[in-house]
Amino acid sequence: MTPTYYLLLSALLFSLGAVGVLVRRNAIVVFMCVELMLNAVNLSLVTFARINGGLGGQVMAFFVMVVAAAEVVVGLTIIMAIFKTRRSASVDDSNLLKY
Amino acid sequence: MTEPVAASGIGSLAWLLLALPAFGATVLLLGGRRTDKWGHLLGCATVIASFAYGVALFFDTIGQTGERTSELHLFDWIPVNALNVEFGLRLDPLSLTFVLLITGVGSLIHIYSIGYMAHEAGRRKFFAYLNLFVAAMLLLVLGNGFVTLYFGWEGVGLASYLLIGWYQYKPEAASAAKKAFLMNRVGDLGLAIGIFILFKELGTTQYTEVFARVGELSAAEVTAVTLLLLLGACGKSGQFPLQAWLPDAMAGPTPVSALIHAATMVTAGVYLIARSNPIYNASADGRLVVMIIGAVTLLLGCVIGCAYDDFKKVLAYSTVSQIGYMILAVGLGPVGYALGIMHLLTHGFFKAGLFLGAGSVMHGMNDEGNIRRMGGLWRKMPITFVTWTLGYLALIGFPFLSGYFSKDAIIAAAFSEHGWRGWVFGGAAALGAGITAFYMTRLLFLVFLGKARWQDLKSEDGREYHPHESGLTMTVPMILLAVGSVGAGAFFASGDNLANWLAPSLGELQEQHGVLDHNVVNFLVLGLSALGVLVAWLFFGRSAQPVERPERVSFVVRAARNDLYGNALNEALFARPGTWLTRALVFVDNKGVDGLVNGSAALLGGSSGRLRRLQTGFVRSYALSMLLGAIFVLGALLMVRFS
Numbered sequence: 001m002t003p004t005y006y007l008l009l010s011a012l013l014f015s016l017g018a019v020g021v022l023v024r025r026n027a028i029v030v031f032m033c034v035e036l037m038l039n040a041v042n043l044s045l046v047t048f049a050r051i052n053g054g055l056g057g058q059v060m061a062f063f064v065m066v067v068a069a070a071e072v073v074v075g076l077t078i079i080m081a082i083f084k085t086r087r088s089a090s091v092d093d094s095n096l097l098k099y
Numbered sequence: 100m101t102e103p104v105a106a107s108g109i110g111s112l113a114w115l116l117l118a119l120p121a122f123g124a125t126v127l128l129l130g131g132r133r134t135d136k137w138g139h140l141l142g143c144a145t146v147i148a149s150f151a152y153g154v155a156l157f158f159d160t161i162g163q164t165g166e167r168t169s170e171l172h173l174f175d176w177i178p179v180n181a182l183n184v185e186f187g188l189r190l191d192p193l194s195l196t197f198v199l200l201i202t203g204v205g206s207l208i209h210i211y212s213i214g215y216m217a218h219e220a221g222r223r224k225f226f227a228y229l230n231l232f233v234a235a236m237l238l239l240v241l242g243n244g245f246v247t248l249y250f251g252w253e254g255v256g257l258a259s260y261l262l263i264g265w266y267q268y269k270p271e272a273a274s275a276a277k278k279a280f281l282m283n284r285v286g287d288l289g290l291a292i293g294i295f296i297l298f299k300e301l302g303t304t305q306y307t308e309v310f311a312r313v314g315e316l317s318a319a320e321v322t323a324v325t326l327l328l329l330l331g332a333c334g335k336s337g338q339f340p341l342q343a344w345l346p347d348a349m350a351g352p353t354p355v356s357a358l359i360h361a362a363t364m365v366t367a368g369v370y371l372i373a374r375s376n377p378i379y380n381a382s383a384d385g386r387l388v389v390m391i392i393g394a395v396t397l398l399l400g401c402v403i404g405c406a407y408d409d410f411k412k413v414l415a416y417s418t419v420s421q422i423g424y425m426i427l428a429v430g431l432g433p434v435g436y437a438l439g440i441m442h443l444l445t446h447g448f449f450k451a452g453l454f455l456g457a458g459s460v461m462h463g464m465n466d467e468g469n470i471r472r473m474g475g476l477w478r479k480m481p482i483t484f485v486t487w488t489l490g491y492l493a494l495i496g497f498p499f500l501s502g503y504f505s506k507d508a509i510i511a512a513a514f515s516e517h518g519w520r521g522w523v524f525g526g527a528a529a530l531g532a533g534i535t536a537f538y539m540t541r542l543l544f545l546v547f548l549g550k551a552r553w554q555d556l557k558s559e560d561g562r563e564y565h566p567h568e569s570g571l572t573m574t575v576p577m578i579l580l581a582v583g584s585v586g587a588g589a590f591f592a593s594g595d596n597l598a599n600w601l602a603p604s605l606g607e608l609q610e611q612h613g614v615l616d617h618n619v620v621n622f623l624v625l626g627l628s629a630l631g632v633l634v635a636w637l638f639f640g641r642s643a644q645p646v647e648r649p650e651r652v653s654f655v656v657r658a659a660r661n662d663l664y665g666n667a668l669n670e671a672l673f674a675r676p677g678t679w680l681t682r683a684l685v686f687v688d689n690k691g692v693d694g695l696v697n698g699s700a701a702l703l704g705g706s707s708g709r710l711r712r713l714q715t716g717f718v719r720s721y722a723l724s725m726l727l728g729a730i731f732v733l734g735a736l737l738m739v740r741f742s
Contacts, residue, residue, distance in 0.1 A: 092717055092718075092719070094718075095716030095718075096716060098714050098715050098716030099712060099714045
């Protein structure tokens, strides 16, 4: 198996995630799509590490996981708070910060 | 022109002449209501004191031998590098003559005003302005340089503005004051530029030095200076084309009209040209223009004077025309300077008398100025009638009264020019004499003689007319002026008294024999004047006159009633283009300059308002723009890498 397929899979996953972020309204789903994008990036990092024969990419992937975990904690809290006050998890409903 | 010596003796106090009326004006203006009780007395006292001092100075000067010209240096006024304008007074026959005229006639008018203005609330302010007027006029004639003259010139303009606009609550008085001020500014501009040229070329504006060095100027410069000074004279003296302010100035109180017309402001132009005689002697072209202006103005004033029905406006146009005679005379050069001044002096007497008489009539007639509503007043106002008639006879040149000597001398001098000039200018002057006799006789018939037309009428405020003689403060000055109107001419003319007296300032009076002999001119003028009187009698004396002025009149009369369209001309030539120019400038300012500034602000504001709409608050649209941005950056990087 050439690493190219991994990269193609990564691009596919990233695109799916990006489209999800753009088109879905539910904040939880948007969140999961963001996770998907992060995982796609992790996959490409690991693949590149394998291609280059070093460990740098794999270390970077760990970092991404840690940051993603932290982000999930903060993000989910915010989503919970919004849901509590608005009874809605739609990202389009909370658009007060505009012009 | 003669070198002056330093003033000594009584002359060293000559500044008192100016200081006294100036002091009166200051006290009355600063003192306010506290001076109401005695303000008019102070006003009269200062001018009379000035007159008394002037008389003393006059006799002192007559007693001197030689050139009788002295200067009194007071202080250095404007010492700047190359320019050193000293503030000094020049005492010579010309300025002393004017001093006597201004303070003498001025005193009489002050006294008359006590009676005339008795019912005015702000009488002391009126006297303050009169004093200011006299002080400024004295500075004008006594100053020993063009800049000092200009100072007085502007002071006179200010005082006339204040006095003409005395009834400021009346729109016509307010606009007349403004008009006088503005038209004078036009003339003043000419005078100022003339002085600038003298300073630039000669580096000095003092009379003595300027006149001594006229020869250093080129012919073109001399002509330019003469024309510019003439423009100044036209403004102050109400000469064509700046004559329109003078009749309007009748909106002021009658003593003001008398003062402006007889003794002070309008004579300033004649004084200026006579004083600058060395410059005018150097330019024949300049003098020709002066003569043309004088001749045109004297005919213009005559013609318009025939058509007006307002007592004071007819007299005003009469002044315009008589000043035209003076300007014509001084334009004749050495032949005429002294004659112009002589007519100015005699005119000062009889015109002041005529105006005060008109004021007396109006005073008795509820301030009615329309001569068609008068008639037969000689029975009611005998003193006014007699004094006015003497002034009238003097003005139309009745033999051996003052106008006979001064006006006929000017006409004779005009005829003594050579060639076509003699015929044109002499003819114009003689014709003017005939018309003058006509319109003045018309006034006499309509006001004093004929049937009393006022008996069945009521004045504007609904009162009936009760014409009555005025009080002593008004009749005494009129009587004194009438005496002057009768005798002054003979006194000045006998043995060339005045011409010899003025010789140190104006040069010797020269004789010249041109197209017509003096005796022929004399008979011609008498004949024309008699014809004028006769025609006036045919039209206005023989039959009863209507109270309403006839509307069906010839084109000439209609034109004359409209000032021969002088106002329309001024409006079309100067006022309208001025208005258009300012409107265009306002348009450019509003639309162009403001538009540029406001437009750029609006552009920024508007476009930022549009751009603001991008901040929708939708998370997903931000995400999309981030994605598009990333794609764009990536694409750009790839393009660079692979191209």
